[in-house]
Structures are given as C-alpha cells and as structure tokens.
Amino acid sequence: MKIQSVTGMHDILPxxxxxxxxxxxxxxxITNYYGFSKIETPILEFAEVFSKGVGVATxxxxxxxxxxxxxxxxxxxxxxxxxxxxxxxxxxxGMHNLTQPVKLWYLGPFFRHERPQAGxxxxxxxxxxxxxxxxxxxxxxxxxxxxxDVLKELSFKNITIQVNSIGDSECRPYFKKILTGYFRSRKSxxxxxxxRRLKENPLRILDCKEEKCQRVKSGAPQxxxxxxxxxxxxxxxxxxxxxxxxxxxxxxPYLVRGLDYYTKxxxxxxxxxxxxxxxxxxxxGGGRYDSxxxxxxxxxxxxxxxxxxxxxxxxxxxTREVKTVKLAEPKIFLxxxxxxxxxxxxxxxxxxxxxxxxxxxxxxxDSLKTQLRTxxxxxxxxxxxxxxxEALEGFITLRDxxxxxxxxxxxxxxxxxxxxxxx
Ligand code: HAM
Numbered sequence: 001m002k003i004q005s006v007t008g009m010h011d012i013l014p015x016x017x018x019x020x021x022x023x024x025x026x027x028x029x030i031t032n033y034y035g036f037s038k039i040e041t042p043i044l045e046f047a048e049v050f051s052k053g054v055g056v057a058t059x060x061x062x063x064x065x066x067x068x069x070x071x072x073x074x075x076x077x078x079x080x081x082x083x084x085x086x087x088x089x090x091x092x093x094g095m096h097n098l099t100q101p102v103k104l105w106y107l108g109p110f111f112r113h114e115r116p117q118a119g120x121x122x123x124x125x126x127x128x129x130x131x132x133x134x135x136x137x138x139x140x141x142x143x144x145x146x147x148x149d150v151l152k153e154l155s156f157k158n159i160t161i162q163v164n165s166i167g168d169s170e171c172r173p174y175f176k177k178i179l180t181g182y183f184r185s186r187k188s189x190x191x192x193x194x195x196r197r198l199k200e201n202p203l204r205i206l207d208c209k210e211e212k213c214q215r216v217k218s219g220a221p222q223x224x225x226x227x228x229x230x231x232x233x234x235x236x237x238x239x240x241x242x243x244x245x246x247x248x249x250x251x252x253p254y255l256v257r258g259l260d261y262y263t264k265x266x267x268x269x270x271x272x273x274x275x276x277x278x279x280x281x282x283x284x285g286g287g288r289y290d291s292x293x294x295x296x297x298x299x300x301x302x303x304x305x306x307x308x309x310x311x312x313x314x315x316x317x318x319t320r321e322v323k324t325v326k327l328a329e330p331k332i333f334l335x336x337x338x339x340x341x342x343x344x345x346x347x348x349x350x351x352x353x354x355x356x357x358x359x360x361x362x363x364x365x366d367s368l369k370t371q372l373r374t375x376x377x378x379x380x381x382x383x384x385x386x387x388x389x390e391a392l393e394g395f396i397t398l399r400d401x402x403x404x405x406x407x408x409x410x411x412x413x414x415x416x417x418x419x420x421x422x423x
Pocket of ligand 1: 283
C-alpha cells in the first residue's frame with residue numbers, strides 16, 4: 001500500500017487551518033451582511049444534474065467529473081461545482097414559494113479530474129454565493145461586489161474583475177454562427193481540441209489557453225457587438241452599477257467561462273500582478289444563469305452567482321504572509337500526578353470548559369517533569385499542579401512559570417481565581 005494521498009488531493013494540515021479559517025471568516029461576515037443563508041448539498045448528485053446542468057460538451061463534464069455506478073445501479077457524480085446542486089435543491093424544496101431572491105451560500109470540497117498543476121487540484125474547496133429568482137441587474141453587481149469584498153477583506157490589493165456578457169438564447173445562436181464562420185476559415189490554425197469544439201461549441205474556443213488558438217482568437221468577432229436589446233440593456237445597467245460602486249473592472253470581450261449554463265453577465269476575478277497569480281488562474285468566477293432551473297426541470301428562475309477557490313486564495317495569502325487568524329491559545333496548563341488527581345483533574349478540566357476558559361493538559365502523561373516541560377514548550381505561564389496530597393486535601397498548587405513562585409488555591413475557588421488571573 002502506498003502511504004500517500006491520491007494524486008491531486010491534499011491534506012489540509014494544522015498549519016494551514018488558520019489560513020483556511022481566515023477565508024471562512026471573511027466569507028461568513030460578508031454573506032451575513034448581504035443576507036445570504038447557508039446551504040449544504042451532498043457531495044454526490046445524480047450524474048444528470050451536471051451533464052444537463054453544466055453541459056455534456058464542457059471539459060468539466062466530458063473529462064473531469066468523477067462519475068460511477070452505485071451498487072444500486074444509480075449513476076452518480078462527485079460534485080465538480082456547486083451551482084447545479086443548489087438549483088436542484090431550490091427546485092426540490094419548492095423554494096420558488098419563498099420571498100425572491102433566495103440568497104444562498106455554501107462552502108466545501110469539490111472534485112475535478114484535472115491534470116494537477118499550480119492552483120489546480122482534483123479535490124479543492126470552493127465557497128459560493130447564489131441569488132435565485134431575480135433578474136434585476138443590480139443582483140449581478142451585488143454578487144460581483146461581494147466577491148470583491150471577500151478579497152478586500154483578505155487584504156488583496158492588485159485584483160481585476162473581468163466582465164463580459166455572453167447573451168442568451170435569443171442572441172447567442174446567431175453569434176455562434178458568425179463565430180463558427182470566422183473559426184472555420186481558420187480551422188487549420190486551431191489546436192485539435194478546438195477543431196472539435198468548432199462543431200460542438202465554438203464559444204469554448206475563446207476560452208482555449210493554447211498559444212496558436214489565442215492568436216486566432218485575437219481577431220474574432222465579439223459577442224457584445226451582437227447582443228439582443230434585452231441583453232444589451234441588462235449589461236449596460238450592470239456596468240453602470242459597477243461604475244457607481246467604483247469597482248476595478250475591465251471588459252474582456254472573449255471571456256466565456258467553462259460552464260454551459262451561463263446567460264448574460266459572466267465575470268472572473270484575477271490577481272493581476274504576480275507570476276504566481278497568473279499560474280493559478282482565476283480566484284473567483286461566476287455569472288448569471290437564467291435558464292439553468294428550467295434545464296433541470298424547474299420553472300423559469302433567473303439567477304446569478306459566483307464561486308471562489310479557497311486553495312488558490314490561500315496560496316496567494318501565504319506568498320504575501322498576510323497575518324493569519326491564530327487559534328485561541330490556552331494560558332493555563334493543568335498538570336496532574338497520581339491516579340486520584342488524574343480522576344479529579346478530568347472533572348476540574350470540564351469545570352474550566354463550562355467557564356469557557358481554555359486549559360491545556362497532558363492527562364496521558366504520568367511524569368510531572370514531562371508535563372512541566374510541555375507547558376514550558378507551549379509558552380504557558382500558569383501551571384496548576386494537582387498531586388495526591390492536593391487531591392486528598394482539596395486544594396491545588398499554582399506555579400508561575402516565569403518566576404517559579406508557587407501558591408495554594410482551594411479547589412472550589414480555582415476556576416474563579418484563574419479567570420481573574422488571565423483576564
Ligand atoms: P469555476 O470557475 O469552475 O466556477 O470555479 C470557481 C473557482 O473555483 C475558480 O475561480 C477557482 O478559483 C476554483 N477552482 C476551479 N477548479 C479548481 C481546481 N481544479 N483546483 C483548485 N481550484 C479550482 C464554478 O464552479 C461555478 N459553479 C461558479 C458559479 C457559481 N457560477 C455561478 N454561480
């Protein structure tokens with residue numbers, strides 16, 4: 001048996017937890033302010049949720065989703081993203097009966113069988129915000145503002161929001177035709193993947209990272225010149241809101257995103273200065289998906305959302321050594337000596353917990369010397385020593401590790417006295 005994690009999947013070790021928590025805290029405070037409620041969906045969904053929702057011709061569904069048959073014969077997928085499951089849940093639980101928009105947020109592990117590289121893992125974590133049941137463009141700008149706020153809260157400075165509109169079922173088919181014509185006449189200059197995409201979804205060629213395709217792309221027609229009136233007016237309003245909010249956005253006429261469910265607004269947020277940022281790809285990506293609910297079998301539900309990659313954000317946080325949240329550290333150590341003291345010590349430890357005072361211990365150790373050494377290593381000043389004599393006579397010895405001074409405290413007074421001491 002190989003003692004190593006599965007390729008592309010990583011442990012989040014204790015040293016990384018403070019970074020993780022910092023991101024979670026930022027997300028929680030922003031979702032709370034904007035009135036989003038938390039939702040958790042299962043890690044497994046019926047495969048159709050993604051093949052129908054995200055699109056069979058997307059890289060995600062075609063190449064990257066872990067799909068398998070269960071023992072009961074169901075075809076299921078490990079979720080590669082969170083939007084389709086949230087929409088499935090919205091339909092299943094009749095959330096259209098609630099006041100709209102229904103604003104939901106989530107955070108958890110996602111799975112894509114991608115080629116592992118910088119910022120690209122097979123198990124990674126995303127947080128996401130979804131506002132369902134609202135078509136007003138103010139929602140698009142609010143989702144973009146929230147995405148920006150998360151990074152701002154984490155002290156990111158050089159970030160750019162790239163925005164585009166990819167139209168809807170009224171204007172996109174016509175644009176696809178124009179685009180197909182453009183690329184068909186340059187077919188031999190495209191990579192083999194894009195030659196195939198030409199048939200299935202020419203928009204995806206705009207997203208190709210191959211240099212030869214990038215060259216062809218630079219002269220391609222732009223969808224914003226071909227939007228229908230409705231999409232054009234929607235996009236104009238989104239940009240006006242972004243201007244008002246003074247958000248640092250740029251128009252990227254070739255931004256299409258890798259998921260089929262988008263309509264109208266799409267956006268990505270990237271770190272624009274460091275090489276590291278470039279290698280990682282986007283930190284957050286999202287957009288409007290007005291047809292997804294219908295595609296999944298629900299009623300028409302205009303919606304907009306975003307998801308951010310926690311590993312990518314953490315990796316940049318680390319390079320900048322942004323101060324991380326420290327886990328609360330105990331200021332008291334409870335050392336014990338002998339069986340009776342150990343027993344009574346366990347109880348005392350619980351009393352400290354009831355009083356919400358953090359106390360470190362080493363109940364598995366018998367030697368007082370070892371325990372004092374541990375307390376010293378942890379940099380703890382106050383050590384409570386609970387020996388046989390103390391346990392029998394109902395007191396405890398408090399040792400100040402800085403001065404070496406000791407004093408006795410009655411057992412029933414110890415929690416109160418220590419609370420005052422560590423204030
Ligand atoms: P996405 O662009 O596929 O969008 O992923 C969102 C973010 O997840 C990316 O910007 C990136 O930070 C992170 N990410 C994606 N794949 C990986 C990977 N293999 N390893 C590490 N991080 C990764 C979505 O998933 C949409 N559901 C977003 C959305 C929500 N659209 C509307 N609502």
